[in-house]
Every structure is written in structure tokens, then in C-alpha cells.
Amino acid sequence: MTPDYQTILDEIRDEVQPLLAQGQVADYIPRLACVPWQKFGMAVVTLDGQLYRTGDADEAFSIQSISKVYTLTLALQSIGDKLWRRVGREPSGNAFNSLVQLELEHGLPRNPFINAGALVVADVVLGAMPDPRAQLLATVRRWADNPGVQDDPEVARSEQANGFRNAALANFIRSFGNLEQAIDEVLGFYFYQCSLAMSCEDLARGFLFLANRGYCRWTGDRILSPDQAKRINALMLTCGTYDAAGDFAYHVGIPAKSGVGGGIVAVIPERLAVAVWSPALNAKGNSLAGSAALERFTTKTGLSIF
């Protein structure tokens, strides 16, 4: 029996209201800091293309690290499993460890969703495309079935101006020989991908291919093989929500990728993609109300992969 998604989404929107003011909106760049914490949106797209939505589901926000799934997809399209010679597939533990492990593991980032790994993935994408920014944007628009998706140059500029830690990572990885393109190019592209602005509707549509064995419902393209799609889902489950991946798997139980802009997008294989947005973050850097909303969603629908 199909759950009544619309009723469920509306219930969740009401239930999470008290949570919106908890948590902390990211404030390391002005553009993120000024997003009102009252925002909440959620959207579901099922395999048959049906859309359900509630709240601010059509308002675009900064997708930030959610973009790492897109660049990983592009990198796999370009060089396939050779990617795994340059980046691992293991959870990284806390932020402290990512740097320590980079040292212990000689510049091989633990997975493509920590910043170090995303920089290597960006390096791969840069090496494979003549005009990577334009191609990334065009691709994301197609997959999300929305030609109106934009990047936000102001966000990219601010990230760049404050991106000392990412610059440290890039130089560190380069010192081990695991970056091939110019460091400034890699960082520039990375800050660009993080600056893409999408709505919950865009993201739910744009991640549906991962629930759909790699096929894009909107274009009919085979984006990835069924196996590759499954494996990205596995990676999102084990590494998609920073150092809270274990907890997230425990409480929510479905593959997901979060961003510091307050978005989380999740996938229930063979069923649906679901995106949620609430700007205030918990201590681990994931949307506080968004995490709660997804936990309620799996409880109310009875859907889970476990």
C-alpha cells in the first residue's frame, strides 16, 4: 500500500516547527548567515514521477556538500572504478581524523564526501571536461528537470575568501601527488559546485536516478549502471552525513547526503527520493529539523532499507 505522502509531509511540517529555532544557522559566510531559520521545506518524488511537497519546497538554497554526489557521479562517468585508486570508500570518523588520516594514508582521502575527497573528485572532473563549470550546471539542470537552476557567484566568492582550510587540504593532497590540476583551479571549481542553488523539489527530482537504478526519468538517460547507483547509495549511507553517518543510519536508515546550507536529500531505492531543507544545523553540521523530519518520514511511511 502506498503511504499518503502528502498528509505525511504536512504532518511533519507541523511537527517540526518547535525544532526550527534550535540549532545554528551556518555563519562562516554572510550569504548563508542571513538565511532565515524559520524556513522549512520538504519534497518527495516517487519512481513514477509524482511530486509531493510542503512548506518552502520550491525555494532555492545553497546545496553546498550535496553537490559532492553530482561530481562523484560525473567522475564515475568519466573514469569509472579508476577513481578508487585516488580516493577511498571508508567513513572517516570525526573532522579531526580527516587530516590525521590524510597524513597516515599518504594523501588518499578516506571517501569522496569529506572535503579532501571532494577536492580529488573535483580534480578528476576538471581533467575530464573542457568547460567543467558549464557542464556541471547543464548536467544538474537536466537531472533535476529544471533549466532554471543557477549558481550563486556571491556564495562562491565568499567561500573562496574564507577557504583557508580547503586550501590547506588541497596543498596537502598535492604534496602527496594526488592532485593533477592547478590548485587554484581545483579550489575554484569546488567552491563553484558548492554554490549551486536548488530547491527541495529540484533535489528530489535531481536524485531520483539513484532510486531508479541509475536511470533518469526526465531525460531517459542511463546516468549510471544499476550497480554504480547502488554503490553511491551505499556510500551515502556510510559517509553522507559527516561524522553522524552512523547515527543517521541508526535513526533514519536510508542513504542521504547533507549540506551546510541546511539541505538533506535521501533515497529509498526502488521507491522515491526525498529532500528537506531547514537552515539551522545540529552540532554535527546536519540540518537539525531536517534530520528529525527524515526520521519521522521513515517512521510514518514504514519505509527503511533495514
Next chain:
Amino acid sequence: MTPDYQTILDEIRDEVQPLLAQGQVADYIPRLACVPWQKFGMAVVTLDGQLYRTGDADEAFSIQSISKVYTLTLALQSIGDKLWRRVGREPSGNAFNSLVQLELEHGLPRNPFINAGALVVADVVLGAMPDPRAQLLATVRRWADNPGVQDDPEVARSEQANGFRNAALANFIRSFGNLEQAIDEVLGFYFYQCSLAMSCEDLARGFLFLANRGYCRWTGDRILSPDQAKRINALMLTCGTYDAAGDFAYHVGIPAKSGVGGGIVAVIPERLAVAVWSPALNAKGNSLAGSAALERFTTKTGLSIF
């Protein structure tokens, strides 16, 4: 359509033969070192209780860390979610990190499947039961539907005699106040649980409750709530195969727990439990041929949670 499990198991048994001699049989205690690397067994038990088996599936081996799922289950039965005040639910990164993180995180082990976490779980079980060894053995026999399951005192003795690192962990955790029972008791119980000897058949039967929303098919008992069962599955996926959990999720894609004796048991929720045994281990400490067998199993059956 139900896959033809028997044919699939027999195919896998033939296909993995060349892998058996690869890897390295654990040799830190004599009893494990003398197990012939040629051994290979595999067993599937489906939700309706049907058993399929191949090779040495009825030969008992040392389950070692697989026992951590049983003690975790007992601890959750005893104190429920209060357990999570004393142990986390996050992957731990490499072995090196487990100690570093224990220090950084003030004696709170990252998850119940690293040794540090299993010692805390053992401490909980000890505090909850008058005769924990006898009760653990009786419980495991019931859940596996086999009153013949035994412990191996020689293994426990050897582990104890070589268990300096576990003794270091226990003392270290105690120094943070996160052990309540006498250290020697905790270690003794821990070495006892690791010394249980079970066959693939035993393990497939004995883990079926995790595929069956917490109900034990053999006794009719509700071992755990559906939610708790789901969550143990999530923990096995993110933390069940040491520092290869990410890779294992990527390649095999189902919750699993491995042991240094060469056993791995995995769960496909709402479908089946599957156990495999091959003594030689890969560099991460998981059965080399066993991992390959499970990857083939999910490929051939098309079953996966992603």
C-alpha cells in the same frame, strides 16, 4: 521470484576455490592458527525457515567478534537506549584511531563492534545477569535453534593469555569511569563470548531474527522490537566489518558482522540470513573468500538493500 539459493550456493563454493589459499589465517592463538585454510562453508536461512547449505556449513568454528551482535542484543534487552550513553554508533576509522578516539572522546567507544565498545557492552551484560556466561550460552542456543552450541575453553584461555591489548583498552576505559564491573570479570566474559563455536547453519539460523523484525522463528519470542532490529542492522552495515565497512557496504551492500575466525554473517531484511566461513583473512581482518562469496551472493540473487 525466489532465487534458486541451492544452485547459487554451490556455484559460489566452486568459484571461490582459487581464493581460499589467498589471505592469511589468524595466528595470534594456536587454536585459530591450526584451522585448515581449505575450509569453506555457506548457509542461507530464509524467513520461512528454509535452510540451504554448501561445503563445510555444518562445521563449528570460533565465532569471535560475531558474538558482539549477541551481547549487543542482550544489552539492549537489559537497558535499552540507555546503552548509548556509554557507547557511540559511529564508524571508527582504522584501528589506530580507535585508541586515539577513545582518548579524544573521553572513554566513550565509537561503536559496540570495535573491541572497546564490546568491552563496555560486556560490562553492561555482566551488570544485568547473575550468571552471564551460562545465560549467554543458553540464549545463543535458543536463537540458533541448536542446543549443541558450545564454547571452547582452550580458545578463551589463549585469548586471555594474549589479550594485552584488550586489557589495555579495558583499563583505559576504566580510567574514564566507563566500566563498572571488575576489569578481570569484563575481560573474562569478553574472551568467553569470543570463544563460542558455531557453524554457518547455526549462525544463519541464529541471525534470522534480525531479518525478521526482531522475532525468533524458532522460539516465537520477540527478541527485539522491529525498530531495534532495524537499528542493529544499520549498525552492522556501518560498523560491522572493521575498517572495511565502507568497502563492504559498497561491494556487498547488506548488513554483516565478521569475526577473525573467518566467519561472516549477513542479513537481508525481510528475506534471509546468510553465513559464510573461510578461515583466511584479508588485510582488513575479514574472511577473504567469505567477503567474495557474499559479494557474489548479492550479485547472483540481485538482492541488496540499496
Next chain:
Amino acid sequence: MTPDYQTILDEIRDEVQPLLAQGQVADYIPRLACVPWQKFGMAVVTLDGQLYRTGDADEAFSIQSISKVYTLTLALQSIGDKLWRRVGREPSGNAFNSLVQLELEHGLPRNPFINAGALVVADVVLGAMPDPRAQLLATVRRWADNPGVQDDPEVARSEQANGFRNAALANFIRSFGNLEQAIDEVLGFYFYQCSLAMSCEDLARGFLFLANRGYCRWTGDRILSPDQAKRINALMLTCGTYDAAGDFAYHVGIPAKSGVGGGIVAVIPERLAVAVWSPALNAKGNSLAGSAALERFTTKTGLSIF
């Protein structure tokens, strides 16, 4: 020109009064916790055997880690430079690192003055002596020219009862094969050595041999070769005051060893030994007023090795 040591000591005693209440008396065992923070003593013994003293210089206190210099001396007497195959000579950085480095460096402690290193030294002493406790006590009495030096069994008992971290270290080192005696023996001896009670006078007399090229003024014995004495002084300078050795060298500028009982003993080669006691410790675990007193002592006397 010889400085007027008596006047200088009395000045220092007056000047440090306001510092005595600062810092924190060690409270992890009751016997140390109940020592009055008002205590202050200081004693100087010059190469010609002249004694100068002020305040509570004749009151015995728990020497704790200061004993590590004595056991190091005994170990060098027993096995000479072979000791350095089992323990290093490098500063260890902060406490956090001692454990990390023990892991990275495969059970070889960084130096004999961190607890890990002192446990290895204790293991060497145990292996070299039929009755190590009695021999240590007799030796310390001879070197300090005071047959009344005692151990404090109550301190040793308390340390043992709270010594989980040291037990963790001992087991950890043993797991790398770098302890030869029974772990309980090693720990017992280590807690014994820490429980020795000596006064500032005892310590100043008892360390004079390090200022005197290895010769004991009181017995006429050659305790160490001139070279060995120099090298222990070098070790005290680089590693003698926990993670404050750099700061201590910077501010005080002479070799010293501190203990958590509030004692510090220092050596000015070819000149004198000086001991100070004030129970309240600074954040790095060294006597707060004691450190200040020694800095004043080098300033007022103009003595320094730099």
C-alpha cells in the same frame, strides 16, 4: 664569586608566598589531596657538601615521578646503553601524544620520564635485581645520605587502586612485547617507587651526584660515569617536566625533574643541586610556586647552563 645562597633562598620563600594558593593540589588519591597547599620548602647543596635551606625543607613529601631519575640510574648501571633499545630519548609532546606515539612507534616509549618509559625502566630494574624494592630504598638512602628515607605504603596502595591508566599503558606496551616481567610486578614496583617520601634536603643531597660528574660525595661511590651523568642531565632538560620541558628550559634553564607531589629537583652541573616543594600544581602538572622559585633562583644567582 659564590652567590649568597641563604639570603637568596629566604628572599624566594618570601616572594612566592602569594603564589602558594594558586594552582591545584593533586587530588586523584586522598593522601596527596590532604597535603596543605601552604607548604613551601627549598634546599641547595653545593658541590662541597654545604647545605642551605628555607621553609619546610626538612619535611618529607611524596616524590612521585622524581623517582624516575633513580630508576633510570639503576637501569643504566645494570644494562648500560642497551636500555635505549627499549626506550627513546625524545620529548613526547603532550599527554595525548604519548599514547598515540606509543602506537605509531610500536610500543617504544619516547623517553624514560613519561609513564610509559618509566614502566619499561621499572621492567629492566625488576629483571636485574633479586629484591628490587629493598634495593631501591637502600640505594636512595645512601645517595641521599639519609637512612631514614621511607616509602609510604598507603600512597602506593591508593595509586594502585586508581592506576587504570598506568595499567592500560603497561598492557599496551606488553602487547608490543616491550615488557618482560609480569605486568602486576611492573606496576607494583612502579607504584612503590612513586611512594618514596623525601624532603627537599634529601633530594638536594640525593641528586648532587648528577652535578658532580656521577660521583657520590657521601659514599665516595662512582654512581655513573661523567658521560652518563651529563646525559641524564640532558634528558632532564629535554623531558623532565612533562609537556612543559621547553617552557621550563626557556624560563629556568637548568635540568630538572618534577613530581605530582609538588617537588622539583634541579641540577647545575659542576655547581649544585637544588630541590623545591610546594604542593599546588600548574596546568602542566608541575609545582606552580616551585617553578617560579627555581626561575627566581637562576635569575638571582645568575646561574644557568645557557
Next chain:
Amino acid sequence: MTPDYQTILDEIRDEVQPLLAQGQVADYIPRLACVPWQKFGMAVVTLDGQLYRTGDADEAFSIQSISKVYTLTLALQSIGDKLWRRVGREPSGNAFNSLVQLELEHGLPRNPFINAGALVVADVVLGAMPDPRAQLLATVRRWADNPGVQDDPEVARSEQANGFRNAALANFIRSFGNLEQAIDEVLGFYFYQCSLAMSCEDLARGFLFLANRGYCRWTGDRILSPDQAKRINALMLTCGTYDAAGDFAYHVGIPAKSGVGGGIVAVIPERLAVAVWSPALNAKGNSLAGSAALERFTTKTGLSIF
């Protein structure tokens, strides 16, 4: 009695010949890689200005990290003890730790002689001088009493082109707010200071002020206060020879600073400065034959600070 320095230097030159071919010439930049390993020079300058020399003592080589003592001196002249708010004075343990500790200690480098600390010192110097490169060069020439000292632009260029790890450190420190000048400026100045070329004679003359209570014999200037000079000596002893400072203090027993170009300069307070050069390095990055030469020098002269 004054040792016969000339005879001692000549003896040492002969004795270390078999060691010259051991060790490894630094090869991360071409200019260093092509220096002949056969080179060996040594020079002593005593407090009265007398010079003794042997071998290639008048041949200029790349001073590399030895320059860190000069920039530290300039920084102390500029801002005095305020420097210590931005950099520590503790040994750092191994190279691995420098990065870990930078993270744990929030961007405060452990001491001014690890690269992280030298970058902060460079930042201070840059902020204090209108034309820092010219002023550094002029200063070094004055202190070394040799207007012919030059920098080597080719070395600086190569360092810059390979300086990813230093760039990582600079960005990392900047992410904690502990750099004030533009990162490229800081790195450029740092690579410049490392590229200074000096002979053993230059260095022995140029470090004499540290043996001479801060006074420059050649110019009559008071470069540092006696206290500041003593404290730089203490820092060199505890932190001057990378992760071998403990060993170096143990074997050689005098304050020293080494560079990857094969130079080591050491100070015996109130006596002399001594410089040695041999390009091949030991595993810790210090000149192999140079370390041996200094150990022999202290043994033969009987000079030591301990």
C-alpha cells in the same frame, strides 16, 4: 686551559671521512641534490673573535632552517615576548605530530623552529619591516661580519614550486587566524630566508652573539638582552634539531640548529660558536657527519653545558 681547537678540528675532519658517504643528500629540489656529498667544513669562533677552521669551511651552502634562528631574533627584537602568544616553546615530537598538534592546539605552532612556527615568525617579521628581505639580508651580513653573504634565487624558486606542504601549513594556520599577512607574502619570505647561502665561517661568526650574551662582537650592537640570548639557546637545545633534539642533547649536549642543506651551527655559552657542514643527512634530517663531528668536538674539548 683552552683546548687546541685547530688540532681538534683537523682530527675531526680526518675521522669523519668514512661517514661522508653515509646518509642521503636532500633531493627534493635540484639545487640541493647536486651538492657533492664529499664536502665537509667546520669552523669555530671563540668569544675573543679567534677563528679556527678546517676543510670546506669557507664554501657557502644553503642554510635553510638555520635561518629560523635569525628570523626568531628579528621577531623578538620587534615584538618581544608578545611573540609567545602566537607560537609555543615546546618540542613537537615527530613530523606527524606537528600537523596533529596544530589542529589540537588551534593553529598555535609548538615552537618557532618547526615549519609551522617559522611561518608565524615570518609573518611577524613581515608585519614589522617595510622591506623585510633586504633588511634580513643586511642584518645577516652584519652579524656574520661578511658583506658578501647572498641569497640564492634559484633555491627560493625551487622551494616555492615544491612547497605544497608549507602552503598547506600556512593556509591551515591562517584558518585559525594566526597569520596576518597575505599567505603568498609569508611563503615567499619564508622561502627567501631559507635560500640564504653562508659558509661555516659565516655561521660561526654569525651565531657568536648567542654565546656572547646577546652582544655582537663585530658591530658592538646589543642584538638581544642576555636573557633573550639564553632563552634562544634553550630553544635550540630543546627544539633545534627536528625530532632528534632529545638525542642531540643527549649525545652532543649543546644548543644547536640544523638545516636540510647539511649545516649545523651550535653554541657553547660564554665560550664559542661552532658550525659544521656535510651535505648527507641522517634519517631525522640532520647532517649525519655533521652530528658526529659535533659529538666528537664536545668529547675532545670536554665542553658541554651539562
